[in-house]
Amino acid sequence: MKIQKPHAVLVASPGMGHLIPVLELGKRFVSQHDFQVTVFAASTEASTVQSHLQNSPEYTNNNLFKVVSLPSVDTSASVDTDATVATKIIVMMHESLPALRSAISAMKPRPTAMIVDLFGTEAMAMADEFGMLKYMFIASNAWFLAAMIYAPALDEKGLDEHANQKLPMKIPGCTAVRFDDTLEPFLNANDPMFQGFLLACMAMSTADGILVNTWEDLEPKTLAAFRDTKLLGRVAKAPVYPIGPLARPVGPVGPPVLRSHVLDWLDTKPTESVIYVSFGSGGSLSAKQMIELAWGLELSQQRFVWVVRPPIENDVSESYLTVGKDSNGVHDYLPEGFLSRTHCIGLVIPMWAPQAEILGHPSVGGFLSHCGWNSTLESIVNGVPMIGWPLFAEQKMNATLLTEEIGVAVRCNPAAADGMLVGREEIKTMVRRVTVEKQGHAMRSRVKEAKCSAEKALSRGGSSYNSLTHVVEECETGLQGLIAKSHGS
Known part of the structure; x- marks a missing residue:
């Protein structure tokens, strides 16, 4: 009897800043934990995916690792030409949902877990629908994640002090964000982009976990705040797993x-x-x-x-x-x-x-x-x-x-x-x-x-290796639950 492997579906937004770390995360699931991985890339740049994978030829023909480029979508009727990059990506991801849903519903057996990046939070509803674990993957650092998680907790006074009075945004247990360094959505609480940003931030609390592309020794203060229930941990409902660095490997890439x-x-x-x-x-x-x-x-x-x-x-x-x-x-x-x-x-x-x-x-x-x-x-x-x-x-x-x-x-x-x-x-x-x-x-x-310190974190027994192992163990438990459910039905 063939043993079923845990199957993780990873959803990547357009742009190399999102695609590369998602591909690297998928490769790590396969190489370190023998997972089956399907990466759905919401990008028209299929050649970019293949170019990146030339760095790691062992994945090009690996039956455990598959990259699927979702069909390109026409957003010209939905997005103004002068819209921000974030707005364009959000609309592209939204328009790609039907194709993603169709692809996942056709998978037999059903994948164990879905991992989405910041712009893929709408897809998390599919994970609930199909009985999959759901995780968010933040391709940036823990301090950025802290600002996102704390954003919905800011009241009108806090937003006004930061956006209009230009005072630093205080985050429990973390370094405050100066106005000069702030994220664009915070500059106008009435802008639809800010509301979309808040929805993505609030979606984090519904995830089974949040993976972030950093490691313990790089940001110890911020990562400790996530675990402290008296500080940022009282806001962050989902556990945070530092699993980085996920970086492009040196290899024979490009012309x-x-x-x-x-x-x-x-x-x-x-x-x-x-x-x-x-x-x-x-x-x-x-x-x-x-x-x-x-x-x-x-x-x-x-x-x-x-x-x-x-x-x-x-x-x-x-x-x-x-x-x-x-x-x-x-x-x-x-x-x-x-x-x-x-x-x-x-x-x-x-x-x-x-x-x-x-x-x-x-x-x-x-x-x-x-x-x-x-x-x-x-x-x-x-x-x-x-x-x-x-x-x-x-x-x-x-x-x-x-x-x-x-x-x-x-x-x-x-x-x-x-x-x-x-x-x-x-x-x-x-x-x-x-x-x-x-x-x-x-x-x-x-x-x-x-x-x-990065090399140590990624090595067997290192902090990032152990964090990803914890996620893997959750997925394996989830797989047993799916198998038991299917036998019961």
Whole structure:
């Protein structure tokens, strides 16, 4: 008789920031716990999924691991063209629900558990309908999760103090969130986006557990608050499981010619001498800001690899859902003569680069980043200190966490996230601070300690390994319940 394995269904929202950690979580369920996993990717970028899985060929033809791309949906009639990225993703996920429901209802035997990310909370009703355990997966850190969990508990006075009086938002047992670092939904309690945000936050309390992409040694204070019933634990109804870091592994990813060119160039450079500059798969800068960044890199006289995307007109997140669109060439929006003047010390790459491989290269000694949590974890697990340049979403909170709590980054003027230019002199100073000054050496030491603590957390018997094991045990118990129920019927 064939033994039935627990089967976890993972639902990923559009965008690399959601998709990559969900894929990595699925891979860990399979490799460490012999689960069957189906990932439903609400994304039109099927090629992106396959490209990422090339990193791990053992999963491409693994009958325990399956990726299903949900059909693309037309949201043009439901969403204004100038709507926020969050609004667009919410509508895309909503429109994908019928296809998801149809796919799950056809699964025999029924999956044991459903795991959804932040934008997939509507799908949790299906888990109840089909008798599955339901979990939320937060692909970011525990501090961001704390802000989300506490949001529904804020009264009108608390919201007014934070949004209008610009006072810090106090979270029991956690670091307060400064107004300058706050999440966009908090800025207007009357905005429909805020109401949607609250609904997602309240849905957390109905989950059987919340998985978060961090680990005990990285955020001990916040994670302790979740367990303290006198602090944040009195608000967080579902148990919180830190199971990170889930980060993209170093491997043979992307076009071979480009990969060889970048890494061959890095092979010729001294250890920890190169700054890697990238604003993620969807982050962009204005034309004026790109000019200042180019001049700052040139004035720093430090080696660099810069992934350049075309400048944007208004919203810094406007390219988040259009990853992969080509450009007309970097000559059109960099200072005249920049490429010729910096060809000995710098390498400019249009649109895309193998980030995990670059950060894992011994020649890279710093990362100028938008502070997306994926990129942050990739930097930490490779022992690379950062220059924080947040653009949108929770990236400002991430930058504060990295600079003030963990001490592995410096940060540009916080006003940059609100459209103020970061000048070339400030950029030059930050680059040199990370690469050649004493402060950079101290950050490098701390980030290497964080790297070691991450490796320990993920190893057998480590804190994150044990957290995921606890979830697995719950799923196995749930599977026995499903089998008993089916025999009884």
